[in-house]
Amino acid sequence: MVGRPVDLRRRAELLDAAVEHATAQGFAELSWRSIAASLGVSTTTLVHHFGTKEQLLEAILGRLRERTEVAAGEHPDLASAARAVWVWCSHPRQWPTFKLFFAVYGAALQAPEPFAGFLDQVGVDWLGTLRAAQGTAVDPQTASRRATLVVAVIRGLLLDLLAGGDRTRVDGAAESFLAGLSEPCGGP
Amino acid sequence: MVGRPVDLRRRAELLDAAVEHATAQGFAELSWRSIAASLGVSTTTLVHHFGTKEQLLEAILGRLRERTEVAAGEHPDLASAARAVWVWCSHPRQWPTFKLFFAVYGAALQAPEPFAGFLDQVGVDWLGTLRAAQGTAVDPQTASRRATLVVAVIRGLLLDLLAGGDRTRVDGAAESFLAGLSEPCGGP
DNA sequence: CGGTTCCTAGAACGGTCGTTCTATGAATAC
C-alpha cells in the first residue's frame, strides 16, 4: 500500500505564488497568514508543503536566486556581456524582483543565519558568468578583478535606479562605464 | 509655573545607544523591548522620549545618515576624492554601520512609507559631495554622470565586501577603477 | 470495495509586538 502520491507540482505552484507575493507585498511582511490569505489557502496548507518558516524562506530564496540570475548568453567580450546584463537588469519589468533581491541582501548582511547560502551563491553566480565572458585569453586574476568591477557597477547603479534615481542620469553613468570597458586603452 | 525642563541630552544619549544597538543586533530585531533591555531602561522610557515606533525609526535613520555621510574633505579632483571615500567606507571599522545602512536601504526599497526621506536624502548626499569634488570646470551633466558612477562603484564593491567577498579581489577592482579615473584617456 | 497516504482546513497555544494606563521619584518655578 503506497497511498496518494506527493504532489510536487502543487508545491512549486505555491512557491511561485509565494515569491510573487513577496515581490509585490514586500519581504518584511512575509508571514504564513499573509501569504495564505494572498493565495486563498489556509496557513496549514503552506505549512504542510514547506514545513517551517525557515524552510519556506530557503525555498523562496532559491527561486529568487534563479530569477535574478543573468542570462548567460553568448557574448564575444566582457563589454557586450556587461551591456546585455545591464539592459536586462535595469528594465522596469525587473524592478520589483530586484527590490526584493536587495531587501533580502540587506537583511542577509545583518542576520546571515538563514541567508548564508543565499549570500554565498549570489556572490559567485554573477561573478562566474562575467568571468567566463572574458574567455581564456586574459589571466584569471585580471578577469576576476574586471568581473568584480562590472558586478559592482551594475548593482550600484541598480540601487540608485530602484531608489528613485533619475533614469537618464543613471543610464548615462552606465553608458560611460560600458564605453570605457570597450576601449581599455591601457587599463589593467 | 513651568515645571521641570525637557532633557534633550538624555534623548540624544538614548538615540545614540539605540543606533548602536541596531548596528550590533541587526535592523530586523528592532523593538521597544529589545532596545530597552539592551540599554538597561524600560520600554516606557523610550516611548516617552520618542513617542512612536515610527518616530524612533526616523530618528535612528537620521543618525545613520549622518554616520554614513562621507567626510567632504578637500580633494583636488574626483579621483582622489573617490579614493578617500573608498578607503574610509571599506575600513572594517565601518562594516557594521554599512551593513545596517544596506539593511535599511533594502527595506526602504520595498516599503518606502517610513523610509522615503532616507532614500531621497541618501541619494543626494553622496552625489552632491562627489559632484562638488570635480570643481566647476566640467559641465554639470558630465559631473553628475561621473559622480553617479563613482557612488555606484563604491556601493557595489561595499556590497561585495560586506557579503564576505575576498578583500584583495574587491580592492583590486577598486584600484583598477580608481586608476582609470585618474587617466580619463578619452573617456567622456 | 478497503487501506493508506496526501491535501486541506479550523481552532487553539504560547510568545512577542506596539501601545496605553497608572503610579512613584526628581527637578524646576513661585
Add this chain to the structure above:
DNA sequence: GTATTCATAGAACGACCGTTCTAGGAACCG
C-alpha cells in the same frame, strides 16, 4: 514650602506571529 512638569517603571491590553492538534475529504494501490 507648594505646584507643576518631566523621567522612569511596571502591568496590562489587543493584535499578530509561528506552530501544533484535530479532523474531514481526496487520490492512489490492491
